[in-house]
Amino acid sequence: MELFCGAGGMSLGLKQAGFDVVGAYDAWPLAVDTYNRNIGPHAAVADLGDLLSIIPELVDLAPDMIAGGPPCQDYSSAGRREEADNAKLTLSFAVLVATVRPRWFVMENVINAIKSETWAQARTILKAAGYGLTESKINASRYGVPQSRRRLFVVGRVGERDGFLASAIAAAASSEPMTIRDLFGATTPSAIYFPSTSDARRSIWSPDEPAPTIRERSIRPLPVSYRAHPDDAALIANGYVYSRPVRAGRGVRSVDEPFPTVTRTAWERPTPRYLSSPHPADPIAASSTAVLTVDQISRIQGFPLSWRWEASAKRDVLQMIANAVPAPVAASIGRAILDREAGKSTPEIHGGFLQWLVRRGRSRQSARNVKFLAGKARRLLGGRTFAVLALELAALETVEEFKAMKRNPQSDLRQALRLLEQYQTQAPKCRSVDPLLERIQLAA
Template identity: 75%
Template sequence: MRVVELFSGAGGISLGLRRAGFDILKAYDAWPVAVENYNRNVGNHAVVADLKDLLSTIPEILGLAPDMIAGGPPCQDYSSAGNRTEADNARLTLAFALIVATVRPRWFMMENVIGCAKSSTWAEARAILKRAGYGITESRINASRYGVPQSRRRLFVIGRIGERDDFLASSIAATASAQPMTLRDLFGAITPAAIYFPATSEARRSIWGPDEPAPTIRERSIRPIPTSYQPHPDDAALIRNGYVYSRPVRAGRGVRSIDEPFPTVTRTAWERPTPRYLSAPHPGDPVAAVDTAVLTVHQISRIQGFPVSWEWRASAKQDILQMIANAVPAPVATALGRVILDREAGRTAPDISGGFLQWLHKRGKSKASARNVKASAGRARRLLGGRTFNNLALEISALESLPEFQAMRKATQSDLRQALRLLAEYQAKGKQRRQKPRQATAQPIEGFAEAA
């Protein structure tokens, strides 16, 4: 699948989707420093662009004909670390929706902070995407369950043309790990996929990951990882200490054990505790903040999911930390990208909730009959390659066009059609109960009102 990334920053989403198996066509961001770092590390896809200028951006993206548009519009206006006033940055979420609705790729994926879900701007953007024909799955995920040692909670919105809402929710939930990833998992263990090239000096490392260029290979240089191998001195010091400090965004805990995830990475993650915090520490801190290990910028980058080989370049340290904090962790993008590719290939289908059985019982179905209806609905979904259709008539028509369906007995065909009808009725009633009316107030979008 071919992807265009909007608001790409330094390239976390692009890196993750490329690892999942996507082809990155182009990336756009307004910050030249981030674009420079993207092109150095991911590939020469990124360009500097003002995405509010829809008349310049949309024709170019239409020409690229992507299968998916992905991106993380700026989140500061929704963030719990800010004042939560929806201003210019929030309106860029609307720009994302307008670009998707105009280009109409088969898929889109958007990332933002949890607070975005309840914003009036997202209500507007969602309405635009629905009118463009997208089924939408809104998932609130914790990055520590998707390959990152960080309790970073984010909203991921994934859409596909013609689908029912929540079509991908069960698959996203199923790909989450049973346990959160911890700092020890990242810094204290050597992965089986790692390759050992003995370093020629103490300043160089010996362990290299499978997804990065190896050092120069010399005669007999590739060896099994020795049991006595010690991690990088900075990592070893972190493991020996056992605790790290992260400046609390609000009144949260400042000290974390390495046996739990790091809190959300921010541009202040490297800072040491202030005298104010030391004089009034959080009561839940397991040790004094002054005794915790000091994280390096390189370690913060890895906590955010960037590989060891990533090269950060900027004239100011704060710019590097801002790029790291702004990024979508690549492992999260990889995990969700694989969920999308599996559904695109028909390898998965939406789960049918147990509530469907209870609903069928209330309609007078026996337990055995209800189970048969649910099984038939699941079979129909699998025959459709996991596709759900926002229009029931189209769904049944697509089912009837399949050679496998046409080869079935008439009674079986009838059971599958009826199961889809009942499931659609159940889902429609459930959606009405769960959702409150969304009110999207139309407002002029400064800078691109005419294009909209």
Template identity: 35%
Template sequence: MRVIDLFAGCGGLSMGFQKAGFEVVAAFDNWKEACDIYAANFDHPIFQTDLSNLEDLKILKKWEPDMVIGGPPCQDFSSAGKRDETLGRADLTISYARIISEVKPEWFLMENVERIRKSRVLQEAISLFRAGSYGLSSTVLDASYCGVPQTRKRFILIGHLHSEDGFLDEYLIRDKSDNPMTIFDYMGEKLDLNYYYRHPRSYARRGIFSVHEPSPTIRGVNRPLPKGYKKHEGDRCEPSDNIRPLTTLERSYIQTFPESFKWFGSKTCMEQMIGNAVPVNLGKYIAECVLQYVEAKKRGLPISEAIQQLELFSV
């Protein structure tokens, strides 16, 4: 299945879909530094493009995608942002919906923060998708139950032409793990620490975490333990000079980027890219749900047998 990735950032979603067996043929983003990182890690092209400008979609159509995937910038919905849909970035969600309606791929995936469910912009986008004859499935996935050592809740909306609403609902939840993945589950002894500092949004929240729990959501902010930090009741150990934040690379691993992934540029840009990225394994999980559905429909199989067939194929 041919895929193009819009608002691709540094490529977490693209890499997840590639790992599941999809053919990602092109990507698009408007952040030069992210495009440079993407280009260094993938064989297919990425184009630096303003996706709010819909005057010419020929460059998208020429790739003849079976599926368009993407996560329009979420800061206007995010709990870390100002939560103001009038700031302009929320308009990119509508741009995404209009691109889908014009390019008309068989499939699309839109991911965003959980909070978008309460927005008028999402309802407007859904109206555009429905007008384009897409059946819709949606859910909120916590990445820690989908192969990622991080508590990160994301809204997932998948569309398929001429399908009934809810067509993928069972597939999206069936293979979630019973327990959240911890950092230690994923990285084992690779980290030389048991506790680390993650800067909270306010000091009413804890800042010291254990590797034997999922990481909190990786954000674009990464600061050292402040001098004079007072222990929060939820902190996993006493504050000390030995408690450090995770490094930029360690944070990329928790986003499930491979160790071979090439990072470069300013620390500020890299931290922001990593914080904005879709975890690779979350992308892979979603892609595999789509493949299970396609396999089941093709063979007329119930979901359990379709999954078994895919597992045999992947061995």
């Protein structure tokens, strides 16, 4: 189920990952129409601030997961009143999750929401409802769109330890950011053609990035008949785009970089003020850059070519685009969730555990053995972590493979989990993610 679904960027990505959507809600009729036309007829207009009217319906639908991006709290143009209203909607999201109590939830928001008083209150509600939380900051250009959009994703699962999914989200980041050329550069000789079976996936890949998974279809040369859309060809031929700079930054971007965060004004031309005092690092004059079409802005935000916008005013279309979670980002987070739910991934045990064991007098060999056994226990638990050690040990006792083991290996596994628990509580700052992976997921 998605709350504050907008036009459906997040639902699209979650569907691509393999979720079914049973219901979606938003207060904006135009966004709901666009959602229903493109995703499926399960979106409805509703005021999610009116909790008593909506809760019975949501409880009846009994979703396994609730996703949602409540309106952001830091619109720079927003007045105090709008900020306060938006803050209440983040609390509504938390109250709805805590009441409907799905096994999982995902919330998306701007990065500095994490420091807000509202998120502190929402967090308290979600913790009291029994959710373990993973709070990950990501850069969308590492998750399948050419856009250096930084966002906070909070993933919750009932009963987990905080940070339980952080390593899986970090590991899903690509080692290099996606660039504008990667998306639109079909006519460049360096493009590689991997025919895709789905409209939602691109067929053109850069040689500078990892190839998609190759199944029975092998690499073929770009078909002679393949022609990039003239707008895309013009963009690549120009080589540069303009984007209104934030805080005196650069206005001109190369197509070999990601685009900055897409906003309602992503199509705007440079102002006379910018033209008279351009950023010194601009490689060409801002007036000579290519102009992005609404269709291109929509694709930079992860919407497929086949997407149809149900609004006649450009302003509304751009608002829906700018509001969205890019579908490839939602798909990456969704896949991390489904893999964990299916027991196909386990939380990484950080290298600091090894050093901690050695500092407590173990040989390196024995420390490696304990770390290996803790990892094995996590695998036997299907990747689950438990907020309380006693529950973790009790769950282990119910696993068939564990029950079939001899006594000594059983107590070694229990001991490894106890030591891991001590490490995690004694070193509360210990990271659940490899710092290198964490840097990659956020870097543009």
